[in-house]
Amino acid sequence: MALSARFYLACLLTLFGLGLGREISAQVLRRPVPDKLIVLTFDDAAVSHATFVAPLLKKYGFGGTFFVCEFxxxxxxDKTKYMTWAQIQGLHRQGFEVASHTLSHQHVNKMNRAQLGAELDSIEARCRAWRIPRPVTFAYPGYDTAPTATALLPERGYQFARAGGGRAYAPTQDNPMLLPSFSISGTDTAKVFNAIRQAHDGRVVILTGHGVPDVAHDWVTTPPALFEQYLKYLHDHRYHVIALRDLARYVNVPEALRTLPPRYENLK
Incomplete structure (x- = not known):
C-alpha cells in the first residue's frame, strides 16, 4: 500500500480505534503523551529572552527552547534589541535549549538546498564556537515551510521543526518536520488560554513567543505582565512545560518521519 494511502487509511481507522491506526500510533509513540504537556518556544534572539524570560522560566521550573538567528x-x-552570544551561551548553561532559526532569518521557501544548508552551517558554527550543543530542532522563519527543508533537516540530524498554524500538535498525525504552534504575541489572553487548554487526549500544545517585550519587532511583542500571567497559570494548574527537543521522549522520530507524510497546509 502506498505511504499516502496507508496514512489516510490510518487516520480513518484511528477515528474508530481500529487496526492500522492503533498500529501506527504504537510505532510513532515511545510512550503515551500525557495531558497538560506544553512546549515553550521563543524566536529571534530578543534581548528580553536573557533578561526577563529565562529568569521567569527558572522561577517556575519550566523548560524552553530559544530559536536564535542574527537579524x-x-x-x-544592536544589543539593546538582541542577545549577545555570551547571553545565548548563558541560556544553554541554565539548561534551556538553544536551537536554529537560520542565520539571517531567511524564509526556507525562498532558498535552494545549498542556501539553506549554508544558513544551518552558520548557526551550527556559532554554537560550536560558544560550546553550545549542535541544534537538533528548527523553527521556520515567518512560518514558511517548504519540501526543501523537510527533506534536508532530517538529513542534518534535526528531530523537530516548528511552524505556526494556531493548532495543537498531534504526534500520530503531524510529521516531526512540520509541527504546528500557537502564537502568544499580542494582548489576546483568551486566545492563549484557549490554546493552552487544548493539551489533552494525546495532543501537545506548542507556544511560540518572540520578545517579552520585543523592541526589535513590536508587532510580535508579548507584554511582560501577560507573559508572567501565562506562566503562573501553567504552574498553578500543574502543566508540564518542556523544551521542543524533549518531545523525543514521547515520539519515535525516525518512525514518525517514515510513517507520517508531510502536510504543508494550515501551518502559517
Whole structure:
C-alpha cells in the first residue's frame, strides 16, 4: 500500500480505534503523551529572552527552547534589541535549549538546498564556537515551510521543526518536520488560554513567543505582565512545560518521519 494511502487509511481507522491506526500510533509513540504537556518556544534572539524570560522560566521550573538567528534589520549588532552570544551561551548553561532559526532569518521557501544548508552551517558554527550543543530542532522563519527543508533537516540530524498554524500538535498525525504552534504575541489572553487548554487526549500544545517585550519587532511583542500571567497559570494548574527537543521522549522520530507524510497546509 502506498505511504499516502496507508496514512489516510490510518487516520480513518484511528477515528474508530481500529487496526492500522492503533498500529501506527504504537510505532510513532515511545510512550503515551500525557495531558497538560506544553512546549515553550521563543524566536529571534530578543534581548528580553536573557533578561526577563529565562529568569521567569527558572522561577517556575519550566523548560524552553530559544530559536536564535542574527537579524540583518534591525541589525543583530544592536544589543539593546538582541542577545549577545555570551547571553545565548548563558541560556544553554541554565539548561534551556538553544536551537536554529537560520542565520539571517531567511524564509526556507525562498532558498535552494545549498542556501539553506549554508544558513544551518552558520548557526551550527556559532554554537560550536560558544560550546553550545549542535541544534537538533528548527523553527521556520515567518512560518514558511517548504519540501526543501523537510527533506534536508532530517538529513542534518534535526528531530523537530516548528511552524505556526494556531493548532495543537498531534504526534500520530503531524510529521516531526512540520509541527504546528500557537502564537502568544499580542494582548489576546483568551486566545492563549484557549490554546493552552487544548493539551489533552494525546495532543501537545506548542507556544511560540518572540520578545517579552520585543523592541526589535513590536508587532510580535508579548507584554511582560501577560507573559508572567501565562506562566503562573501553567504552574498553578500543574502543566508540564518542556523544551521542543524533549518531545523525543514521547515520539519515535525516525518512525514518525517514515510513517507520517508531510502536510504543508494550515501551518502559517
Amino acid at each position: 540583518r534589520e534591525p541589525p543583530f549588532s
